């Protein structure tokens with residue numbers, strides 16, 4: 390058995406010390422031929438890959454191998470590997486943006502790295518130094534920088550992935566692992582008609598009462614591959630009924646948890662002319678999204694008078710709070726349900742226009758107020774503000790991080 394354990398940021402410390410992940414040992418082998426970059430209207434999310442990838446392997450006797458950047462290629466994985474048999478795969482989703490000076494930037498990568506380490510730990514995968522993973526991501530972006538789109542709302546999606554590669558069918562943690570990082574250029578997640586005023590078509594969601602995405606004590610608070618596959622069948626059913634995503638619920642009381650693979654927010658009118666902005670609390674069933682945290686942080690800063698938000702907005706009282714389908718029905722009936730939206734790296738903010746739910750066997754809909762440009766003023770304000778910070782057009786705290794200095 391391996392004699393290692395993780396400390397702090399994932400640095401390895403053990404009785405017999407094994408090698409830590411070390412970006413200084415990186416070797417780079419460039420591809421002899423570079424792919425042509427396809428026209429951006431063909432960039433369906435996550436379908437086009439860049440030229441190179443990062444690979445590093447963990448062996449319990451040796452530790453982390455010297456990381457490599459090499460031409461992107463398929464992996465050779467034994468069918469008895471842990472990730473194939475038991476789903477020991479965890480991942481991250483983040484993006485690189487080009488700032489007005491043409492320099493690549495990342496958005497709050499420290500949050501992604503901390504979450505990546507937590508996900509790996511939850512799957513009992515070997516630890517790694519998160520600072521070194523971030524250094525490798527930056528190197529890969531530099532190598533493949535010609536793929537970072539120069540247009541607003543386009544970016545380079547980054548998918549760090551850690552797979553358990555222990556060979557054997559024994560039901561046990563994987564003490565071997567492969568780290569793979571690859572990149573995919575991406576445009577608006579829900580593309581809209583460029584000729585119209587509509588910025589983004591609102592999505593419809595179907596509240597799912599029979600299948601749960603996450604439960605107390607489960608893995609819902611981690612980005613682990615097996616959280617997603619279990620949602621594909623109900624998603625297919627929802628799509629047959631004409632909805633684009635699932636609104637995930639929890640428990641008899643039908644608590645709202647997430648929308649598809651996004652965190653969910655609702656805007657509810659108050660008696661004092663302000664609005665409440667609610668999102669469910671992080672109780673282990675909710676994925677701690679970077680976008681979710683950014684919306685909450687900006688909302689609190691706005692209320693404290695520390696920052697402004699685009700547009701003319703009411704006072705926004707943001708709070709983490711449990712709410713149910715019955716709450717949505719009641720707020721809607723009272724005319725107080727003003728906006729609903731999903732939040733995540735891929736979309737930033739996706740406006741929700743319709744919420745289907747089953748009521749004693751009958752399918753009913755909560756229809757949200759329509760907006761001329763397809764998105765409500767509050768959702769739009771956060772979307773615009775976050776995108777401006779991501780693209781380095783506006784500075785806020787140290788959220789936007791240059792990939793290299795000067």
Ligand SMILES: *Cc1c(COP(=O)(O)O)cnc(C)c1O
Pocket residue numbers: 482612647649650651652676677678679680681732733734735
């Ligand atoms: C990744 C993800 C989110 C959004 O997280 P971000 O860090 O904002 O991208 C929300 N819900 C689920 C289930 C996710 O996997």
